[in-house]
Amino acid sequence: MRRSDRIEEAAGLWLVRRSEGLSPEQHLALEAWLDEADEHRMAFWRLEHAWEKAERLTALRAPGTLQAALTPVRPRVTMNRRWFRGAAVAATLAIALLGASSTLWPRPAAYQTERGERRLVSLSDGSRVELNTSTRLRAALSTKEREAWLDQGEAYFDVAHDATRPFVVHLGERQVRVLGTRFTLRREGDEVRVVVAEGRVEVADAHPRPKARPVVLRPGGVVTAERGAMLQTQTSMDQVENELAWRRGMVVFDQMSLGEAAQEFNRYNKIQLEIPDAQTAGIRIGGSFEADNSEAFVRLLHSAYGLKVERRGDRIRISE
Structure with missing residues (x-):
């Protein structure tokens, strides 16, 4: 089994356990598992989101399917209610993944550059992404949403306008949300830098803290962030061009x-x-x-x- 599949399976099991109620020790164990790697958190949130959407959509698409999955046939041998509850949750999760993941959450396509290499990526929505040296990017576009994950390096985004599908880029503890604009992102470990060349960009914590508000950037706007700190500044368009010189x-x-x-x-x-x-x-x-x-x-x-x-x-x- 591939590592990504093992992570997805573990995320699904944690969702089942959480639906049954976690003890304080189990809650700490879940938090520790989520903190181990970005891939753990993304898999958990993706499945959780797909599950929630499927619970709303499945009844409209196939009213009997979910009900059948959640209604156990009376067996000849009596089984405990906890087992049925776990089976029902697992069935719901399976329906969520089978019915929603392929259209709502397609498997991200991966793009990568080596040291000294640059690469131009054209996405199916008309957006273009230029990858700088030593960069890793994943992108998943569906009929509902457009998402990308900058795991490492630097990329310039020229996002096609689509008011019905915001474009969200995840950068570890931060995320950038746009409708259509041009900007560059750079990520080195926990350190993130956002520079806007055109349009408007919203920078926010991936998990908003109390009283934390998104930062809205316009042309020349810059955000540098590391762990819990986020600094917003404004620079000249000449300086923006200097930051984009790597494209040449x-x-x-x-x-x-x-x-x-x-x-x-x-x-x-x-x-x-x-x-x-x-x-x-x-x-x-x-x-x-x-x-x-x-x-x-x-x-x-x-x-x-x-x-x-x-x-x-x-x-x-x-x-x-």
């Missing part, structure tokens, strides 16, 4: 520290730049460079800044 195969530094610039080059190149000294890493630098040409960048550091360059295999150490 470029990186643009505007008074960026040398340490941060090295990290950017390391995203695109097999040759990794190392700057062990904090003072050297703090040097400010600006300019436009080809993302896949760290060698030219290193030559500039040596000739213009007088920095020492030491090569060790696929690593280059830079120092004063």
Whole structure:
């Protein structure tokens, strides 16, 4: 059995247990299982949502089916009510998955790029997504909703307008919701960055906390978020273009520290730049460079800044 199938099965079992009522210990165990991985939470919420929708839709589509599944035939051997309740819940879940998942929650298509690679993805609704280096994206479009999951990396979204189907991108503890717009997302672990180029974007917690309100961004709007913190700022459209320079195969530094610039080059190149000294890493630098040409960048550091360059295999150490 594939890992994704095992996760789906476990999520279904947890739904059955929860419907019967969880003890405090079981509730803690469920929370621990959900916290183990994003895949656990997504599978649980997806099945839960499909189940809820199916309970509303099944009666309209096939009134007798759900009733038949929930009405046990009287057996000759008496069985306890708890078993019947569990069987009924399992039957309801099966109906939910079979009747709703294929149309409401199709299995996401997966897209990926390796280091230094870029890729253009055209979705069936007319939306286009450009994937930057080392990026993993999944997308699932149905007749009711449009969803994507940015598991890692950076992507530029050009979302086709559809007022009846909002486009939602999940980024771990955050989600972005739009109708039709252009924006870029970057995710590195728990850290998320959203930059809007056109239209309007709503950024919210995946699980809203008390008094927490979504942040609405317009062109030039930026959100950086990590764990429980979310910071909203506004930047110029020129700076937005700089952030999108990777779409042209470029990186643009505007008074960026040398340490941060090295990290950017390391995203695109097999040759990794190392700057062990904090003072050297703090040097400010600006300019436009080809993302896949760290060698030219290193030559500039040596000739213009007088920095020492030491090569060790696929690593280059830079120092004063």
